[in-house]
Amino acid sequence: MIDSQNSIAILFSSSSFGNELLPKLNSTFNVHAEPDINALEAYLKEQSLFNLPDVILLEVDDDHECFNFIKSIKSSALLKGLVIVLLSPKRSEEIRQLAMKHKVNDLYVSPIPLNDLCERIIFLVKFKLIKPQLADLSQVDYTYEIPFPKRLFDIFVSGSALLFLSPLLLIVALIIRLESKGAVIFKSKRVGTGYRVFDFYKFRSMRSGASAELQDLSDLNQYKSEDDQKSIFVKLKNDPRITKFGQFIRTYSIDELPQLFNVFIGDMSLVGNRPLPLYEAEMLTSNEWSMRFLGPAGLTGLWQVSRRGKADMSERERKRLDNFYAQNHSFWLDLKILMKTLPAAVQKEKV
Incomplete structure (x- = not known):
C-alpha cells in the first residue's frame, strides 16, 4: 500500500x-x-x-x-x-x-x-x-456563446432599457461632468466566462485617480479576512474616494446602467456571475473557486439579490453563491433573480 x-x-x-x-x-x-x-x-x-x-x-x-x-x-x-x-x-x-x-x-x-x-x-x-488540473480550465470555451433565446432576450431588454432610460443617462452624465474632473464613463478590464477579458462600463462615481489609492484603503475592505490574509474580492465600506453624487448613484445602482451596453453587444448577459476586475480574477485563477467562471457573466446575479449590501457577507459566502449559480443556472432561476433585482438595487450599507 x-x-x-x-x-x-x-x-x-x-x-x-x-x-x-x-x-x-x-x-x-x-x-x-x-x-x-x-x-x-x-x-x-x-x-x-x-x-x-x-x-x-x-x-x-x-x-x-x-x-x-x-x-x-x-x-x-x-x-x-x-x-x-x-x-x-x-x-x-x-x-x-x-x-x-x-x-x-x-x-x-x-x-x-x-x-x-x-x-x-x-x-x-x-x-x-x-x-x-488548472490547465483543464484553459480548455473552457473562451468563445462562450449565450444560448440563442437568452441572447435574444438580452438584446430586447437591454436595447429597450437603453432607449427608455436615455434621458436619465444624459442627465446623470451631465451632473458627473459638472461635479468633478474626469471621464463620465469609467472603463475597466473585467474577466467573464472562461476568463474572457472585456471593457466594462460604469458611470464614474469616484474622484479622479481613485484606483491608485486602493492599496492604502485595504482596512476598509468588506471581505477582509480575520487572519489578515490577502482578500480576493475588494469592496470598501464607507469608501472615501466616492463623490457626493457618486454615493447617490451607487445607492440606487444608477452607476451600473452603462453595463446595459455591455449586455447589448454580448460581453455578458442580464443575469450571471459578476465579471471580476483583473486583480481579483488573477487570484482566482490559482484558487479552488475557479468554478465561478464556468457560468455566464451577468449584470445582476445570485449574490446581488440575496446578500448584496449586507455588511456581514463574507468572501466565502459570495464565492459559494457564485459557484452555485455556475452549476445551477437556468432560465427560471434567471427570471427569479431578475424579479428580485429592483428591490435589491437599493443598498442599505455604504459598500
Whole structure:
C-alpha cells in the first residue's frame, strides 16, 4: 500500500453496504458518507476545486438513477477526473453493461472483498489523474456563446432599457461632468466566462485617480479576512474616494446602467456571475473557486439579490453563491433573480 493512503478522500453512499464497509474504509481512508444521490450532488456542489474527493464509492440503486448522476459527473470539466467505483447487491448483466457504457473505473458485486476493494482504490488513485488540473480550465470555451433565446432576450431588454432610460443617462452624465474632473464613463478590464477579458462600463462615481489609492484603503475592505490574509474580492465600506453624487448613484445602482451596453453587444448577459476586475480574477485563477467562471457573466446575479449590501457577507459566502449559480443556472432561476433585482438595487450599507 502507498504511504499516503490515509489522505485519499472517498465520497461514499450505500444503503446496503454501509455497516459492512465503513469501519474498514474509515480506518484506511478519509471517508465522507451521504445517504443518497441527491445528498451526493448537494455535497459536491459545495466543494471547492481542491477539496473534491478522489473517489466516489456508490451503490447501484434499483432505479439506476446512479447512472444519471455518473453521466453528470463525466460531463463536468471539474469532476470528470474523479474515480468512480460502483457497488451492486446482485450480479446483473444489465448493470455491468451500464457500468461499461458510463466508463466507471470498477464494479464490485456482493459479497464485497474488503481488502481487495481497498487495494483497488489505492491503485486507481495512484495511477490515474484524479483531480482536474488548472490547465483543464484553459480548455473552457473562451468563445462562450449565450444560448440563442437568452441572447435574444438580452438584446430586447437591454436595447429597450437603453432607449427608455436615455434621458436619465444624459442627465446623470451631465451632473458627473459638472461635479468633478474626469471621464463620465469609467472603463475597466473585467474577466467573464472562461476568463474572457472585456471593457466594462460604469458611470464614474469616484474622484479622479481613485484606483491608485486602493492599496492604502485595504482596512476598509468588506471581505477582509480575520487572519489578515490577502482578500480576493475588494469592496470598501464607507469608501472615501466616492463623490457626493457618486454615493447617490451607487445607492440606487444608477452607476451600473452603462453595463446595459455591455449586455447589448454580448460581453455578458442580464443575469450571471459578476465579471471580476483583473486583480481579483488573477487570484482566482490559482484558487479552488475557479468554478465561478464556468457560468455566464451577468449584470445582476445570485449574490446581488440575496446578500448584496449586507455588511456581514463574507468572501466565502459570495464565492459559494457564485459557484452555485455556475452549476445551477437556468432560465427560471434567471427570471427569479431578475424579479428580485429592483428591490435589491437599493443598498442599505455604504459598500
